[in-house]
Amino acid sequence: MSSVHLHEELAQTQVRVVVQTRFGPVTGGRSKNGAVVFLELPYALAPERFGNPVSLPSEFRYEGKYYTAESSYAVQPTNDGQAAGGNLEDKVGLGKPTENPLFVNIVAPPSFPERSKFSVKIYIHGGFLQFGSPHGLGSQAQYIAAERSEVWVNIGYRLSVFGFLACDKPRIEGNFGFKDQWMALEWVHDNISAFGGDPENIQITGLSAGAHSVHQLLHHASRLPPGVKAPFTSAVLQSNAILTNPKTPEQLRPQFAALSRALGLDPDATDTLSILRDPAKTSWQSITDLIDSEALGPHGTFRGCMDGAWLSNNPDPMTWQRTGGLARGLLEHGVRNVIIGDLSEEWYLYSIAHPIKQKQDVQKNLERYYPTDIVQNMIELYGSPPDDAEAEEFEKLFGVILSAAQVHLPVRLFHRDLLQEDYPAFRYTIAWTPEQARPNPGFVTHATDRSLWAFRIPELTTAQVEVARTWLNAIDQATQELGLHRPGKRGLKEVLTLKADRQIEWTADESWDDAMKMRKLFPGEL
Template sequence: MWRYKFNILPVLACLIHYGTAMSRIDPLVDTKVGLIRGLRATDGDYAMFMGIPYATVDGANPFGPSEPHPGFDEPFDAYDDSAVCPQVDEFTDKEVGSIDCLHLNVYVPNTANSKNRLPVLVWIYGGAFKIGYSGRFLYGPRYLVKQDLILVTINYRVGPYGFMCLDVPEVPGNQGLKDQQLALKWIKNNIEAFGGNPDQITIFGESAGGSSVDFQSMYSQEKLFNQVIMQSGVALAPWAVGAPEPLVPLKIAKQLGFETTDTKEALSFLASIDTDLVIAAGAELKLSYNPCVENDFDNVTRFIHDFPLNIKKPNLGNLPTLLGVNKDEGLADFRSKTAEEISQNSEIFLEYLNYYFNFNTLDLNEMEQIVRNFYIGDEIISENVVEGLIKVYSDLFFNYPTARTLQKYLDNGLKNIYYYLFSYDGERNFVKNRLNVTVPGASHADEIGYLFDISYMDKNPAPEDQLVIDRMTTLWANFVKFGNPTPQTTEILPVQWPAATKDSQYYLNIDADLTVGKRYFNSRIAFWELFYKLNEKAQIGYKARSK
């Protein structure tokens, strides 16, 4: 049998059916881990290599670190992107997934070859570290691969399987982040075989995915990528990192009928239980899962060794960065609630502050009053003050952490930082569309519908939506290619997007029109800047002296 070795090897199979010869050409790549066979896309000029396993999980300890996949002795048919890590599906509210889920998908324009190596863009999904998957149901590649770049989307473990942080070395924490790191190593080592440039890799993510990108930038000891894009998520977000939670496996085991005070006994029991039951028990207990500052164990490498707020000088080097938020991050969260549900949450300000600051009772009440007065005055919590509730949610969880990250990175000497505000309200606003929220605004994750070809959305977008798709994918692709989203103005990008500086924090407002401004939400950001300075030592994780 003859084998012709190129970066992408066509394999011709002739299928004879009822006397008619049918030809099919599948792409085949020869990687460092073996031959991988993909499919030609039917909706564009690109190839798809889907469901490639990059790591494996130990069935005896599915909550612990994964290991690199050993590779393939026979050609691997990369045809299936349906693998999902254990979680509650956000659309069906059913438990789904298995631990055999650490796969990635590579989408390659037909122009890629050994003489035309394309830049690479790697997507890390969000989902509060509890949900998410990389397949085309949500993350169709059509819009981005049209920009002549290779798109890679990766699975990583979420929930208890990815972010159980314990006081035993078998489950030290941040397994999901370590999965991501293994995926990035795989891409760095193998993307050249697909026609990609291993020295031109940009990672991007949204919400928990954006925070993951920041964690990879801040804590990774290897140079696995060259640029980053963080959408509505940074490491400094108060929800992004916490301390280990050693009682989690004991609680889940008890919920499933096995009561013990021994962590390893609980883990062994849970490893023997169907993943759907483990996920369901965690959901019933309303457990949350986050990256954590890991305990120090012998012969165990920590990924996160300290809270991000204590890392005064992150080792970023010259890392071109694009980051921003959506104009109304908290919109869908509140506008999808009834008036009664809003009114019932009368202590929402106390809950927000108590969760992220170590205040004594007196200080907590005083600070709560200050924040409450700033956003809703003397009004009680009700539907009448929902705009103020949306703003405090948006500012505390997204807007201020992003502005704080921008300032921190500028203070550390980064030059190529591009700051954006997504304000567009169209038919493809992802979360508003999913939750059937009809009030105007751009909610958390709404921009996803303009970067990805979401499977259940209209394949022929309205002209005004198509323009936003073309603009966003071109801006993101220009950044991937040149480290600058507007290397020159064009008909589709008539505005120059200047980099932010210490003196002028420029941002691009992405709406029906593109405009440039300075320091969005300036008075609200200034309020939180003063609040955090006043309460610096009360921040959870704060250390008086740090490196």
């Protein structure tokens, strides 16, 4: 992978571009290919720890500085098994950790500002909601913006405990990272015209946890008040979707208790939450160190919650989706289409997400994401190796189960639930990715398609660039067909496929039966 970051390119070119916004002028730069770049532009005020984001007031003014540096990224743990051995700077950028990652990176085509009204693509990074950054090298957007004349916006949001701690007693609302994302979408809709973007043509995209986030945002958009339009018009979910209702704040109380006790605090004391919220009394490093040390065990993974506000519980999200409320709500609130997909060998990268050495590790780590009874049924369904099997066999079992539950099953269920309401949606699958992007065993696994979607020319050969271009054009064509709204044109088991031989065509879903066999384990899917 090319190791040159936008931060470094902008320092080399020294070409500056000034844009007038409702919050005053901002100065960005041009990358080597001419794309116009603004880095770390705030979309909200600095947040309080475990507090909801606050939008910029009308009197707010941007600093008179160059917005051309990767100076910060969200504080986060470092126990990211999927990124083990990788370059940390390529994952999070060249800056330092901060509890205020509420900023956007904007990349406009080289023809800006002479031209405008470009379509807008918003990218939400992945990382299990625990890791990552909008500065991730593989998603820096100067090449895709120039190739397709699009404005790209990468958004930052709070991660791990800082973004997703929730509890009923004491009251911690949770879902802060998702609320950050929604505020970023609203900021983009209200301000992107200053950067050449068309606010009526905004697509949100996300990889992995970013796709999970997109699914959350779609649910939220579908239940907006009557007459209120969503701040985006379409969505792409890459290799993830929601499978089951998240835990309630009450169910997450043991996680708060585990965190408190690990920090030497009494979870029932009246001042514990205020101590946790105060950076002077509880540093972020003391919290992330606990997570890195696995002192919290399965309580060390922080996710969204069903709070009844951000994510309504009447009816619960999965019932809302299965009974058509989600699809109908999306159309009502201006979301025109959805694209959903996966890769052929997702399991491998999931197999190394957590340390797996024996059978107990499989169950323990699946319980980070799913209830104990469902986890036990998952393992029984797929069959566990003998207790004395090699660690690699348990790793593969874990990867197969987790990738099925995180990706293969939920993307198919979501597609099914949209199509049954005649909602414009299609599904894709990818069976080839650039060989140099794959991990050592050579699997077409999770996230190895990123360079195709971001058109990362430095990481691709000349022939691979043409595959990427053809793939993006095929996605565009299929999306345009959705706009014609021809019911029944593509069936539930038809997928737009990038095949192992690099050819692209609509094919039958050969993995349908295997992907769907877990369905019966989940409420409402019997």
